[in-house]
Amino acid sequence: xxxxxxxxxxxxxLIVISGLPxxxxxxxxxxxxxxxxxxxHVEADVLHQMIVSxxxxxxxxxTSEEAAQQLALRLxxxxxxxxxxxxxxxxxxxxxxxxxxxFHQLTEELRDTPFTFVMLHRNYDELRASxxxxxxxxxxxxxxVSEEIDxxxxxxxxxxxxxxxxxxxxxxxxxxxxxxxxx
Numbered sequence: 001x002x003x004x005x006x007x008x009x010x011x012x013x014l015i016v017i018s019g020l021p022x023x024x025x026x027x028x029x030x031x032x033x034x035x036x037x038x039x040x041h042v043e044a045d046v047l048h049q050m051i052v053s054x055x056x057x058x059x060x061x062x063t064s065e066e067a068a069q070q071l072a073l074r075l076x077x078x079x080x081x082x083x084x085x086x087x088x089x090x091x092x093x094x095x096x097x098x099x100x101x102x103f104h105q106l107t108e109e110l111r112d113t114p115f116t117f118v119m120l121h122r123n124y125d126e127l128r129a130s131x132x133x134x135x136x137x138x139x140x141x142x143x144x145v146s147e148e149i150d151x152x153x154x155x156x157x158x159x160x161x162x163x164x165x166x167x168x169x170x171x172x173x174x175x176x177x178x179x180x181x182x183x
């Protein structure tokens with residue numbers, strides 16, 4: 001399959017790729033960045049790993065107040081880094097799990113910056129089966145996030161199930177959307 005080319009003259013873009021764990025966010029964000037010419041992949045997980053002392057993450061028991069504050073901090077910094085690249089003439093692709101209140105934080109952080117939101121909206125039960133196969137301790141910990149994506153996250157931008165698409169076809173679909181939204 002031949003990749004879809006970017007439209008000529010497409011200005012630097014800020015794109016946010018979201019989805020449940022295992023939906024392909026990081027892989028797709030990295031591949032998309034390579035297709036955007038001068039571009040950076042801003043991986044929220046990597047920003048969170050910068051906290052080397054006192055880091056707190058959600059667990060199977062839930063999300064502590066500290067973990068929630070650190071998730072908000074990582075999204076804040078992901079947006080700052082992406083806007084910095086955009087100001088320097090680079091496209092920026094953020095990948096993070098954005099849902100519910102985190103979507104509202106994202107729109108507030110980027111209130112003065114146009115961006116495209118992409119939700120890799122995979123079937124929860126199919127992803128759960130892959131988590132079982134991997135032996136993940138979080139097998140049932142993501143159900144509430146999936147429900148919040150389905151019921152409390154505004155349907156803005158491009159939402160699609162990429163389960164049956166190759167990585168290239170998934171990126172092609174995003175590039176086609178970017179081209180249409182710029183016209």
